[in-house]
Amino acid sequence: MDKLFINKKKSLKILTYKGDWMLALLKKNIIYSLVLVIILLLSSLSYYIYAHPEDDFLQFVSLSEEIYPEDYTFILKHSSFYKSYENQGDFEQIGNLLMDELQMPHGESLIELNHLVYTSFENKNGTNFAVKLTGMNNDKSTYLTITLDSNHQSLDSLSKTKTKIEATLEKLNINVNWNSMIQGIYTKSEEVDFLKLWEQLNKQLQLNEIETYTGQRTISNSYYSPNLNSKILSGSNPMNIQVALHQNSLNDEWQLTIGSPIITMEY
Numbered sequence: 559m560d561k562l563f564i565n566k567k568k569s570l571k572i573l574t575y576k577g578d579w580m581l582a583l584l585k586k587n588i589i590y591s592l593v594l595v596i597i598l599l600l601s602s603l604s605y606y607i608y609a610h611p612e613d614d615f616l617q618f619v620s621l622s623e624e625i626y627p628e629d630y631t632f633i634l635k636h637s638s639f640y641k642s643y644e645n646q647g648d649f650e651q652i653g654n655l656l657m658d659e660l661q662m663p664h665g666e667s668l669i670e671l672n673h674l675v676y677t678s679f680e681n682k683n684g685t686n687f688a689v690k691l692t693g694m695n696n697d698k699s700t701y702l703t704i705t706l707d708s709n710h711q712s713l714d715s716l717s718k719t720k721t722k723i724e725a726t727l728e729k730l731n732i733n734v735n736w737n738s739m740i741q742g743i744y745t746k747s748e749e750v751d752f753l754k755l756w757e758q759l760n761k762q763l764q765l766n767e768i769e770t771y772t773g774q775r776t777i778s779n780s781y782y783s784p785n786l787n788s789k790i791l792s793g794s795n796p797m798n799i800q801v802a803l804h805q806n807s808l809n810d811e812w813q814l815t816i817g818s819p820i821i822t823m824e825y
Contacts, residue, residue: 614788614818626742626744630742632708632709632713633705633706633707634707634716635704635705635706635736635823636737640732643693646674650676676690683712687704689702690703744814745811763781763786764785766783768781768782778803780801783798783799799818800819801814803815813825
């Protein structure tokens with residue numbers, strides 16, 4: 559009887575240990591999923607576009623032609639939640655059907671950091687067209703990211719691709735949410751030239767400064783312009799354009815990045 563009682567106690571301890579371990583693992587996975595959702599929201603859904611950004615795109619094209627002395631890259635990024643899925647096969651089918659709608663090649667679904675990811679890429683007439691679906695484990699929803707980028711010589715192709723994507727997203731009942739960015743080498747490196755840059759931007763956009771940061775090799779300012787349609791809230795202040803200059807420590811070149819309503823890429 560004593561041996562049986564001891565064995566039962568040992569079994570109970572083992573079961574308790576296993577239960578605690580499984581509970582800890584479940585909590586870890588839930589926390590990880592929540593963190594990923596928060597990161598995705600902060601990266602692109604933390605702001606709300608109050609007006610259709612079409613005019614902002616055209617104004618950004620005009621701005622890029624006047625500001626950048628050399629080659630530059632124009633980037634457009636859309637982010638939104640998409641359909642729900644049940645399993646990996648269903649997730650991949652959703653991705654394939656979306657590619658059919660976007661007239662993109664079928665991609666593949668992989669598991670990255672414990673999450674399903676579906677990607678597809680194509681270069682169309684000088685415009686890089688990338689689509690990424692991320693599966694959310696907590697509620698089985700999918701998060702869609704579409705990125706377009708081209709150099710200044712292929713802006714016509716980028717504009718046409720953008721228009722087609724907007725028509726497709728509208729057909730799928732998805733609100734278009736473009737983030738516009740321009741990035742390129744800014745060869746003028748004297749301080750007085752930086753002042754002229756701010757003056758030139760202010761002349762075109764009537765900038766109201768919201769936030770500013772100056773580091774050893776980085777200058778970053780955030781503004782609100784009444785000339786732009788899109789905007790986000792920074793605290794209680796509206797803002798819709800961010801300008802950043804960063805100096806490369808290897809060759810001392812300055813890179814200029816302008817984003818509306820915010821920069822969501824590395825600079």
